[in-house]
Amino acid sequence: MSALAALIRRDLLVAWRVGGGALIGALFFLGIVVLMPFAVGPDLVLLKKIGPAILWIGAMLASLLTLDRLFAADLEDGSLDLIVMSRTPLELACLAKALAHWLATGIPLVLIAPVLALMLNLDGPAMLGVVLTLLAGTPALTLLGMIGAALAVTLRRGGLLLPILVLPLSIPTLIFGVIAANQAADGGSAFGAPFSILCALSLFGLVVGPFAAAASLRQGLD
Amino acid sequence: MRLSGSDLTCVRGGREVFASLDFAVTQGEALCVTGRNGAGKSSLLRIIAGLLAATAGTIRLDGGDAERTLPEQCHFLGYREALKPALSVRENLRFWQDFLGGGTGESCAGSLSAVGLERLSELPASYLSAGQRRRLALARLIAVTRPIWLLDEPTAALDADGQALLTGLMRRHLQAGGLIVAATHDPLDIPARELRLEP
Numbered sequence: 329m330s331a332l333a334a335l336i337r338r339d340l341l342v343a344w345r346v347g348g349g350a351l352i353g354a355l356f357f358l359g360i361v362v363l364m365p366f367a368v369g370p371d372l373v374l375l376k377k378i379g380p381a382i383l384w385i386g387a388m389l390a391s392l393l394t395l396d397r398l399f400a401a402d403l404e405d406g407s408l409d410l411i412v413m414s415r416t417p418l419e420l421a422c423l424a425k426a427l428a429h430w431l432a433t434g435i436p437l438v439l440i441a442p443v444l445a446l447m448l449n450l451d452g453p454a455m456l457g458v459v460l461t462l463l464a465g466t467p468a469l470t471l472l473g474m475i476g477a478a479l480a481v482t483l484r485r486g487g488l489l490l491p492i493l494v495l496p497l498s499i500p501t502l503i504f505g506v507i508a509a510n511q512a513a514d515g516g517s518a519f520g521a522p523f524s525i526l527c528a529l530s531l532f533g534l535v536v537g538p539f540a541a542a543a544s545l546r547q548g549l550d
Numbered sequence: 551m552r553l554s555g556s557d558l559t560c561v562r563g564g565r566e567v568f569a570s571l572d573f574a575v576t577q578g579e580a581l582c583v584t585g586r587n588g589a590g591k592s593s594l595l596r597i598i599a600g601l602l603a604a605t606a607g608t609i610r611l612d613g614g615d616a617e618r619t620l621p622e623q624c625h626f627l628g629y630r631e632a633l634k635p636a637l638s639v640r641e642n643l644r645f646w647q648d649f650l651g652g653g654t655g656e657s658c659a660g661s662l663s664a665v666g667l668e669r670l671s672e673l674p675a676s677y678l679s680a681g682q683r684r685r686l687a688l689a690r691l692i693a694v695t696r697p698i699w700l701l702d703e704p705t706a707a708l709d710a711d712g713q714a715l716l717t718g719l720m721r722r723h724l725q726a727g728g729l730i731v732a733a734t735h736d737p738l739d740i741p742a743r744e745l746r747l748e749p
Contacts, residue, residue, distance in 0.1 A: 334648030338634065338641075345636035406630025409601055413621040414650055549601055 457512020482548020
């Protein structure tokens with residue numbers, strides 16, 4: 329098996345075993361969305377209007393929750409040292425870790441989003457819009473968040489710093505994700521442009537994320 | 551093959567750990583780095599492994615694989631064993647074998663039985679004792695072939711059997727033309743040069 333496939337497989341196994349991040353992220357997402365109607369009140373019209381935004385905020389916070397362990401776990405058990413020393417370029421190793429994180433925590437968010445959308449009184453098109461935008465936008469959350477995760481591990485005890493670092497980076501993704509999802513709910517005439525920008529943000533993260541994270545890890549390990 | 555360092559200086563957190571350090575170790579030889587706590591033993595190993603930048607000085611490897619960097623030719627066994635508690639003993643070793651690759655080491659099962667863990671291969675690593683975790687880390691040394699071994703306190707947590715096992719592994723590695731740099735408090739039962747770090 330190639331080195332990268334082995335790394336992806338290991339991270340997926342760890343995420344799915346007891347105490348791993350996959351289920352935690354999805355449950356946290358569920359928690360946020362369930363809490364929202366209690367805070368807003370049982371106003372179905374209002375919930376339908378702000379539903380896509382609630383789902384996006386929930387997905388963003390849930391992905392942030394699990395990003396914290398992306399490099400911290402490998403740093404604590406010493407794996408990161410061996411990964412940095414290995415023949416696999418660190419950029420590719422970071423990309424593989426991001427892919428595993430997205431598969432383990434991003435995809436479950438996309439899959440449970442339709443169920444949660446029902447709880448927020450979203451109809452078919454709106455539900456489809458949220459699922460599509462989450463599918464296109466969660467890679468950006470993971471890839472840009474990875475930069476923050478790498479910076480946070482190189483500053484000792486940086487765990488609490490991670491949300492502060494990552495939230496500003498996530499703003500563009502959130503803006504275009506919610507705009508596209510709302511457009512889909514309103515009939516979809518202006519869905520294309522924000523959705524394209526959302527895809528572009530994910531591609532931007534794909535290019536920048538691994539290099540920035542690897543550079544941060546190389547500088548900061550000691 | 552010859553690994554040498556010249557005029558190495560390491561400053562950490564504004565404190566000079568060691569300065570103007572020279573060492574050399576050749577194929578089939580072991581270098582035993584000794585010194586008090588905080589004398590810079592681990593820092594020296596991490597500098598050789600490329601995990602820490604030396605403040606001054608250079609590390610050279612002559613006669614190694616020209617297509618590989620020095621860290622790529624090293625095994626690094628630190629005080630953390632690089633094990634995932636959620637994975638089984640075999641899965642942990644298998645991962646490092648697949649990820650580090652590039653060498654023709656022992657098979658996964660062969661390495662585990664060499665360190666006496668063959669009966670625990672399906673046990674999650676979280677249930678291992680400190681000594682058993684060490685043994686699993688030692689299995690990595692033989693499952694993947696690397697010419698240079700950097701061992702940081704390799705005897706820590708090992709029982710008498712485990713220490714004998716480690717000695718056997720190190721002797722075999724040296725006879726096969728390998729090279730070892732070990733930081734240790736306990737004397738290792740192999741012929742070794744000593745490099746004493748004075749604070």
